[in-house]
Amino acid sequence: MPNIVSFKFNPSELKLNKFIDFYAYCTQWNQNIYVYGNNEAHKVRRLSELLSFILFSHDHECLIVIEGSGINETKNYISKHLSGVQTA
Template identity: 85%
Template sequence: MPNIISFKFNPTTLKLNKFIDFYGFCSQWNQNIYVYGKNEAQKVHRLSELLSFILFSHDEECLIVIEGSGINETRDYISKNLKNVQTA
């Protein structure tokens, strides 16, 4: 089973509190988070970096990639808590 999952999202349709919870969930598993937009890509080291990306992204569609252990649990978390995303 691969230790990676990705999903697409529109930054304007998501609530920040959901992403704060999501970041905390991924941190518990020590997962790596990468965010990609049209003109920007970065590894997220802190919650503030993820929130800045979401707040200041002008793209209609972005991609988040999560890497590490607990991917099945993360997939379940995303499907239950982040309703406006498309799993890639």
């Protein structure tokens, strides 16, 4: 089973509270989160890094990659709670 899931999103279309919940969900599984946008890639180590990336991203499309255990559960969480994203 692959231990990675990714999805594309438009930062201006998603609500921050959904990403706060998403970050908490990923940390309970000890998953690594990577964000790609603005021609840069970052490993997210704190919630503030994820929120700053989303708030200050000027790209119309960004990519988030989640790595670790519980990926099937994370895919289900994304499809239920983060409307407006495209699973890559």
